[in-house]
Amino acid sequence: MAWIVEDRLKTYQPTRSEPYLTAKIKDEISQKYFPRYPNKRAALLPLFHLIMHEYGYIAPQAIDEAAEFLQLTPSQVQDAVTFYEEFRLEKTGRYVVNVCRSISCELCGHQQVLEKMREIFGIEPGETTADDKITLLEVECLGACEQAPCALVNEDLHGHIKPAEFCSQLQQLPAAPGHSTTDVR
Amino acid sequence: MAYAGPVLLKRIPDDPAQRKLYRYADYIATGGYASLKKVLAMQPEDVIKLVVDSGLRGRGGAGFPCGTKWTFLPKDLFPRYLAVNFDESEPGTFKDRYLIDHDPHILLEGIAIAAFANKISTSYIYIRGEYHHEAKLLEAALAEAYEHGIFGQKHPGTDIVGHCYVHRGAGAYICGEETGLLESLEGKRGWPRIKPPFPAVAGAFAKPTIINNVETLACLPAIVEHGAAWFKAMGTPSSSGPKLFGVSGHVNKPGVFEEELGIKMSTLIEKYAGGVKGGKYRAAIPGGVSMGVLGTDQYDAELDFDIGRKYNVLGLGTAGVIVMNDKTDLVGMLRNIVRFFAHESCGQCTPCREGTAWMHKILNRIVDGFGQPHDFDMLAELCLTMGAMPGTTICGLADGANWAVKTFLQKFPEDFKSRLKSRQVQGVAVSGAGVA
Numbered sequence: 047m048a049w050i051v052e053d054r055l056k057t058y059q060p061t062r063s064e065p066y067l068t069a070k071i072k073d074e075i076s077q078k079y080f081p082r083y084p085n086k087r088a089a090l091l092p093l094f095h096l097i098m099h100e101y102g103y104i105a106p107q108a109i110d111e112a113a114e115f116l117q118l119t120p121s122q123v124q125d126a127v128t129f130y131e132e133f134r135l136e137k138t139g140r141y142v143v144n145v146c147r148s149i150s151c152e153l154c155g156h157q158q159v160l161e162k163m164r165e166i167f168g169i170e171p172g173e174t175t176a177d178d179k180i181t182l183l184e185v186e187c188l189g190a191c192e193q194a195p196c197a198l199v200n201e202d203l204h205g206h207i208k209p210a211e212f213c214s215q216l217q218q219l220p221a222a223p224g225h226s227t228t229d230v231r
Numbered sequence: 232m233a234y235a236g237p238v239l240l241k242r243i244p245d246d247p248a249q250r251k252l253y254r255y256a257d258y259i260a261t262g263g264y265a266s267l268k269k270v271l272a273m274q275p276e277d278v279i280k281l282v283v284d285s286g287l288r289g290r291g292g293a294g295f296p297c298g299t300k301w302t303f304l305p306k307d308l309f310p311r312y313l314a315v316n317f318d319e320s321e322p323g324t325f326k327d328r329y330l331i332d333h334d335p336h337i338l339l340e341g342i343a344i345a346a347f348a349n350k351i352s353t354s355y356i357y358i359r360g361e362y363h364h365e366a367k368l369l370e371a372a373l374a375e376a377y378e379h380g381i382f383g384q385k386h387p388g389t390d391i392v393g394h395c396y397v398h399r400g401a402g403a404y405i406c407g408e409e410t411g412l413l414e415s416l417e418g419k420r421g422w423p424r425i426k427p428p429f430p431a432v433a434g435a436f437a438k439p440t441i442i443n444n445v446e447t448l449a450c451l452p453a454i455v456e457h458g459a460a461w462f463k464a465m466g467t468p469s470s471s472g473p474k475l476f477g478v479s480g481h482v483n484k485p486g487v488f489e490e491e492l493g494i495k496m497s498t499l500i501e502k503y504a505g506g507v508k509g510g511k512y513r514a515a516i517p518g519g520v521s522m523g524v525l526g527t528d529q530y531d532a533e534l535d536f537d538i539g540r541k542y543n544v545l546g547l548g549t550a551g552v553i554v555m556n557d558k559t560d561l562v563g564m565l566r567n568i569v570r571f572f573a574h575e576s577c578g579q580c581t582p583c584r585e586g587t588a589w590m591h592k593i594l595n596r597i598v599d600g601f602g603q604p605h606d607f608d609m610l611a612e613l614c615l616t617m618g619a620m621p622g623t624t625i626c627g628l629a630d631g632a633n634w635a636v637k638t639f640l641q642k643f644p645e646d647f648k649s650r651l652k653s654r655q656v657q658g659v660a661v662s663g664a665g666v667a
């Protein structure tokens with residue numbers, strides 16, 4: 047929801063000495079992305095995609111570091127980052143299951159997918175399983191309506207979902223902690 | 232009407248088992264980049280004239296004539312940019328994704344042609360964040376194209392080097408609106424801009440910019456190959472050419488199909504999409520949820536860019552047809568559509584931000600059985616207040632919401648009114664209750 051700014055006025059922001067913007071991330075941005083645009087600010091989305099890919103969420107400290115790196119103010123970066131739903135400011139489970147809830151998927155049974163998820167994993171949209179393995183989210187049209195109902199599991203699209211089969215596939219995914227951006231199907 | 236078979240989908244067979252990804256070598260082997268070669272020997276003005284003459288209209292939703300848009304670029308302002316709109320977030324729309332999944336080079340050739348014709352130095356393909364797979368495909372195809380000198384070279388007769396990059400969005404429908412897209416490209420939140428200035432004068436990075444949809448650009452190689460007259464011979468006089476139609480919802484064989492503009496919706500559903508599933512046809516959305524709904528008596532609607540005036544919808548939009556059978560809860564579907572707009576409104580304009588939210592609240596209470604007798608009129612009144620066409624908002628998102636709501640109310644009034652009445656009879660309607 048683009049225009050609702052969640053409460054981020056936390057008094058305590060955890061920091062760490064190790065930077066989130068690793069040399070690898072900075073190099074990739076400097077070498078691959080800065081030359082593409084007339085200014086550094088335009089590399090903001092690519093930069094945060096790399097951060098998401100690396101950590102699975104965006105820590106407050108990463109916003110400060112990005113501001114310095116892109117020669118912007120932290121508020122300019124915060125302003126942009128909080129607009130985009132894919133940039134998450136909270137940690138999620140290792141697998142984020144984005145179930146499409148838009149019209150074609152509703153017509154083709156997205157509710158049954160959610161019900162099965164509730165039955166098998168005990169979670170509602172917005173919740174994460176106790177073992178931090180699966181976060182369930184509802185999202186708008188994924189651009190794959192011919193495969194409705196569908197869901198994006200991390201970076202992989204699952205179409206023509208059969209709820210029970212889909213849930214057992216999810217159960218079989220390795221549960222190791224941390225986050226993963228590539229799927230094991 | 233001279234459509235003789237797939238133009239855009241010529242490399243993508245109907246049979247899913249035979250479909251494959253066309254890499255550079257496959258693309259070349261099937262005649263690819265021959266049009267670009269032809270274009271590079273022409274004068275840029277002649278290429279623009281060719282596109283004007285073809286009557287090609289934008290495939291991104293608005294149907295604006297492509298060649299005319301190109302002529303809006305100021306004569307001597309450089310650098311110029313091309314922003315390729317691959318945001319494709321309108322519910323019911325998946326045609327661009329399907330094309331790129333199999334034939335990414337058709338887009339790259341189109342981009343190279345447009346860049347040469349308009350003396351553009353850098354083209355950005357703005358692709359929605361959820362299309363991870365397609366972003367990778369395009370990156371790989373671009374690497375091949377650079378390797379073979381399609382990009383990274385001077386346009387003949389100029390000092391302009393043509394580059395092309397992928398720029399990924401991050402989950403916001405509004406970044407498909409052309410000026411929201413430009414803001415997002417610049418690393419900001421995707422808030423649409425007030426026009427003027429128009430993007431052709433001051434677009435990306437305040438420089439002249441053309442914004443075109445993926446499918447629009449993918450038409451260019453064929454136009455160059457076969458000529459403007461050939462293209463114009465397909466479709467209807469005001470809507471020329473072949474078109475990709477996505478069909479989803481209650482049909483037996485959902486998918487992307489190519490036909491000429493002007494095809495009847497019933498033909499599309501029966502001949503291509505395997506017919507209506509689970510019941511009889513009741514309603515359909517012709518082109519993404521922003522366009523409003525076609526009624527039960529409009530099953531044979533001819534799908535071209537003039538559909539709006541003829542059938543009381545906003546327009547053809549993205550030609551993403553969403554079919555609903557006679558067992559569908561249309562009130563519930565409208566709630567789904569309105570929730571989408573309330574969720575995706577960028578929040579800059581009060582009538583859109585508040586209006587979509589109120590429409591959602593009202594529809595929620597109707598669906599939940601707490602609809603009040605005046606809710607029907609209240610929804611209709613809200614429609615009148617919001618949109619770029621009533622002149623109260625910056626962009627067209629609010630018009631999409633208002634057309635969806637008003638056409639559902641106009642074409643299926645009983646579905647709504649019966650829900651309001653039945654609760655009245657039971658005496659359950661309580662003022663304010665059920666407002667989520």
Ligand SMILES: Cc1cc2nc3c(=O)[nH]c(=O)nc-3n(C[C@H](O)[C@H](O)[C@H](O)COP(=O)(O)O)c2cc1C
Pocket residue numbers: 288289290291292293294295297316317318319320321404405406407408409410442443444445447448626627628
């Ligand atoms: C709210 C909104 C969302 C839009 N989303 C898209 C989109 O996802 N893809 C697209 O090509 N055009 C979209 N458009 C239309 C663009 O603003 C623009 O008209 C189009 O990209 C121009 O390209 P064309 O002339 O080739 O059609 C959207 C418009 C609005 C108002």
Ligand code: SF4
Pocket residue numbers: 405422423575576577578579580581583584624625626627628629
């Ligand atoms: S009409 Fe809605 S989406 Fe468009 S700029 Fe205004 S608030 Fe944003």
Ligand code: FES
Pocket residue numbers: 146147148149150151152186187188189190191192194196322323324
């Ligand atoms: S409606 Fe679910 S992918 Fe489009």
